[in-house]
Amino acid sequence: MWATPSPPLPLRLRRPPGPPPRPGPFLTRHRRRLNRISASQDPLSTLSRLLWGRALPPAQLVLAVRHGWTAAWQVLMRQLAPSDPATGAFTRTPSRFPAVVGTPSSRLHLYVGLPCPWAHRTLVVRALLGLEARLPVSVAVPGDDGAWSFTPDSPDGLYGKRRLREVYAVRSGGFEGRASVPLLWDAERREVVCNESIEIIKYLCGLADADGGGGGGGGLDLWPSELRQDIDRWYGVIYPSVNNGVYRCGFAQSQEAYDAAASELFGALDRLEAHLASSRYLCGDRLTLADVCLFTTLIRFDLVYNTLFRCTRRKLAEYPSLHAYTRDIYQMPRVADTCDMEAIMAGYFKTLFPLNPGGIQPLRPASCDGESLLRPHGREALPSAAGTPLEAAAVS
Incomplete structure (x- = not known):
């Protein structure tokens, strides 16, 4: 019988005598870079630094991510805030x-x-x-x-x-x-x-x-019977231009839709400012549902709409009458207890992902803190404008 051959001896390379050779400058720098990168806890940062170091990402990657994010944003916005496909204008879903x-x-x-x-x-x-x-x-x-x-x-x-x-x-x-x-x-x-x-x-x-x-x-x-017609007429101004107007700005999906919404919003605020300069409330010296509907948008204006919804032409604090009017209602018994500023800010900045992907919540504006909202409003002395036609207030 044939004898079974012995397994080959393992190959051993003999290192020349003396200390091991030192790596060249290029290899040294590369190893140091890899060590620094591997110490990172962020895998995305590790990958990006391996691919292009400290330089900006390649143009092709920037364009690809931009187009991908835009497409994903449009899908999200169509579900969150349906819009008119022809104009990009926000269209609120009926109740x-x-x-x-x-x-x-x-x-x-x-x-x-x-x-x-x-x-x-x-x-x-x-x-x-x-x-x-x-x-x-x-x-x-x-x-x-x-x-x-x-x-x-x-x-x-x-x-x-x-x-x-x-x-x-x-x-x-x-x-x-x-x-x-x-x-x-x-x-x-x-x-x-x-x-x-x-x-x-x-x-x-x-x-x-x-x-x-x-x-x-x-x-x-x-909701007094004798003022219901005026209340409804005021609501016909407030709802489309202000209450829904801020959303039409924030959820606009085209520049043209945003420009139209912002122009209408601030035009209405300018007219309301003029009217409230001579009338304590919208319907004279009596608080009505029209005032409540305007108040809940105004109390959020500087807090979220001015920045997140791009309602940036003016802050509410820059409208003396409107800001005092907001303070007037805020200071009524039990109303302040309904205004949770922290919950309002978190509900917009941390929830509306398509508008604020990072979820970063900014500092609360000084005009929206308790000290500012509790400042005297001085509106008790205003004359009543009850019976003033809306046309005279330029808000028809």
């Missing part, structure tokens, strides 16, 4: 339950989100009319995906649900669409009463009347 139908039961529950100006309207009216005991409230918070959710610190006080969408789904017909706030809910019938803010606050005024003056509202009537 699914825009009016109170029939006669709700006496067991009502209000769902709100503190950042939302539309929900804030309902909280201000609830506070002014003293309806806190009559109308319990649950506060939803924006989740990481932007959906209204509940947390252990801010629970659903009625059903213990985790998301507002689940509350909507309790209704007998189920629910599809956007789960928005405010939501006025009939707890006895397990049904949506309304989720359109202007109709909810009108309904709350009627609820206060039925309760004999709002149970602590001091007989305040925010």
Whole structure:
């Protein structure tokens, strides 16, 4: 038989006597660079420095990322803020339950989100009319995906649900669409009463009347029959140009759409400034729902809309009458308690990812702190402009 050959001996290279050779200057610099890079905890930084060092990224990469981000931004914005495909102008989705139908039961529950100006309207009216005991409230918070959710610190006080969408789904017909706030809910019938803010606050005024003056509202009537026509006319100015106008600026998807929205917004603010220079409130010396609807946008103006929504021509603090008017309403009993500035800022800067991808929240403007908002407003001395036609105020 053939003998099995022995395995070959391992190859051994003999190192010449003396110390090992030192690497050349190029290899030394390369090793030092790799060591510094490997010490980084950020893999993206490590990769980018390996590819192009401390130089700017290549032009092709910049263009590719820019086009990719623009496409992703457009997809996100179409879901967050639908727009007119032809103009890029923001088009608000109509409320699914825009009016109170029939006669709700006496067991009502209000769902709100503190950042939302539309929900804030309902909280201000609830506070002014003293309806806190009559109308319990649950506060939803924006989740990481932007959906209204509940947390252990801010629970659903009625059903213990985790998301507002689940509350909507309790209704007998189920629910599809956007789960928005405010939501006025009939707890006895397990049904949506309304989720359109202007109709909810009108309904709350009627609820206060039925309760004999709002149970602590001091007989305040925010929706008096003799002023309803004026209130509706003012709302016809405030809603499209100011309340929705700031969103039309922030969510515009073309330069032309933004320019048109910003021009209309600041034109309306200029006219409101002129009117309020001689009238304490929009309808004279009586606070009405029109003032509440304007207030919840103004209190957010310098806080978020001026920067995040690019409403930059002027700050609210640069309008003497409008800023004093905002302070006047803020200082009314229980109104300040509805204004959570930290929640408002977080709800915009940390949630509206397409507008602020880094989630960085800026410092609160000095005009929006408690000391500034509690400064005397001096508007008690203004004459009443009740009965002044809107045409005379240049806001028709």
